[in-house]
Amino acid sequence: MIVREIRLNTIRSYDLYSAELHPEVTLILGKNGTGKTTLLESLYYLAHGSSFRGRDREMISHSSTRGELMLIEQNGAKRYATLQLTSDDTIKKSFTIQDKKSLRMPAKYRQPVILFEPDELRLLSSSPDRRRRFFDGMLSRLYPQYNTLLNRYQRTVMQRNELLKRREDMSAKAWEDQLFVWDMKFAELALNITRARREFIVLANTRLSSLYSSIAGASHSITASYHSRTAADTYQQTLLHQLQSNYMADSYRGYTSYGPHRDDFLVLIDGHTANETASRGEMRTIMLAFKLLEIELQQEAFGSAPLILLDDVFSELDTSREQQLMQALSSYQTIITATDLRDELKVNAHIISI
Numbered sequence: 001m002i003v004r005e006i007r008l009n010t011i012r013s014y015d016l017y018s019a020e021l022h023p024e025v026t027l028i029l030g031k032n033g034t035g036k037t038t039l040l041e042s043l044y045y046l047a048h049g050s051s052f053r054g055r056d057r058e059m060i061s062h063s064s065t066r067g068e069l070m071l072i073e074q075n076g077a078k079r080y081a082t083l084q085l086t087s088d089d090t091i092k093k094s095f096t097i098q099d100k101k102s103l104r105m106p107a108k109y110r111q112p113v114i115l116f117e118p119d120e121l122r123l124l125s126s127s128p129d130r131r132r133r134f135f136d137g138m139l140s141r142l143y144p145q146y147n148t149l150l151n152r153y154q155r156t157v158m159q160r161n162e163l164l165k166r167r168e169d170m171s172a173k174a175w176e177d178q179l180f181v182w183d184m185k186f187a188e189l190a191l192n193i194t195r196a197r198r199e200f201i202v203l204a205n206t207r208l209s210s211l212y213s214s215i216a217g218a219s220h221s222i223t224a225s226y227h228s229r230t231a232a233d234t235y236q237q238t239l240l241h242q243l244q245s246n247y248m249a250d251s252y253r254g255y256t257s258y259g260p261h262r263d264d265f266l267v268l269i270d271g272h273t274a275n276e277t278a279s280r281g282e283m284r285t286i287m288l289a290f291k292l293l294e295i296e297l298q299q300e301a302f303g304s305a306p307l308i309l310l311d312d313v314f315s316e317l318d319t320s321r322e323q324q325l326m327q328a329l330s331s332y333q334t335i336i337t338a339t340d341l342r343d344e345l346k347v348n349a350h351i352i353s354i
Contacts (some may be wrong), residue, residue: 194226
């Protein structure tokens with residue numbers, strides 16, 4: 001999908017706005033707080049059916065109860081979305097694609113889109129929760145069935161946690177019997193999630209080193225690993241034992257202490273743990289390598305080139321890595337936000353000033 005134009009009506013700080021985009025590189029220039037990221041959010045929303053910034057209702061301008069977005073592709077095809085704040089303070093969404101209207105964007109109409117954010121460049125040194133969300137996000141965008149599986153698992157975790165907190169309201173036998181039923185479902189979903197995560201790590205490790213080296217300009221070894229407190233060879237049985245052995249402890253904690261929602265991902269650079277030994281430049285380059293990996297995999301999965309969205313990423317990179325990244329993205333439609341116009345960003349770029 002090549003985007004020719006984006007139109008907004010009462011979306012965040014925009015009342016009525018339209019912008020034409022270049023099929024190669026478009027540079028959106030403006031000071032912080034002027035709405036640059038909103039344009040990327042709107043493109044992402046119309047391509048993928050969701051926002052990357054938070055709740056949908058936050059996209060509607062404070063002065064309105066309705067927001068509208070339209071995307072026009074290079075071939076003239078249109079994508080239209082509305083967000084309506086209802087009288088009971090909920091959001092009613094709709095998407096119109098190929099003259100077909102739906103309340104959610106059907107998976108078959110989702111277009112590949114890759115977002116680069118500055119926060120992600122610091123992800124490896126952040127918390128395990130954010131690393132899990134990063135990898136789960138990649139898997140969900142690449143494989144819709146994983147997103148469905150993850151949602152089912154997350155609902156099961158919430159329901160099991162609620163039951164853990166009800167220990168004093170039930171007889172011991174009834175409480176343990178109900179937990180056992182949830183544990184069986186929990187362990188089955190957990191097995192499928194960890195299996196998908198491990199398979200993805202194996203695939204990632206076949207490409208990460210070359211992608212990293214292409215940006216760094218020198219040969220390096222990059223490997224990712226998945227860490228769980230539950231043995232992989234007997235995962236489902238071991239997890240069931242861990243869950244049942246921790247009924248009382250988890251009831252005091254109020255949450256489930258074992259499972260994929262407690263696991264972690266680690267990355268090694270040249271055999272050393274990245275979040276302990278890598279420089280800031282190396283950490284950023286590792287994250288860029290993961291993004292380039294996602295670009296390759298999305299193109300293979302969907303059969304079309306993804307739309308690339310770069311949100312103020314160059315403020316975190318040195319000139320050499322900027323140039324290597326731009327070269328790697330040269331065959332994709334790329335939308336970049338920035339606060340200033342550096343020479344590296346001028347090449348073949350259509351400029352929108354906000």
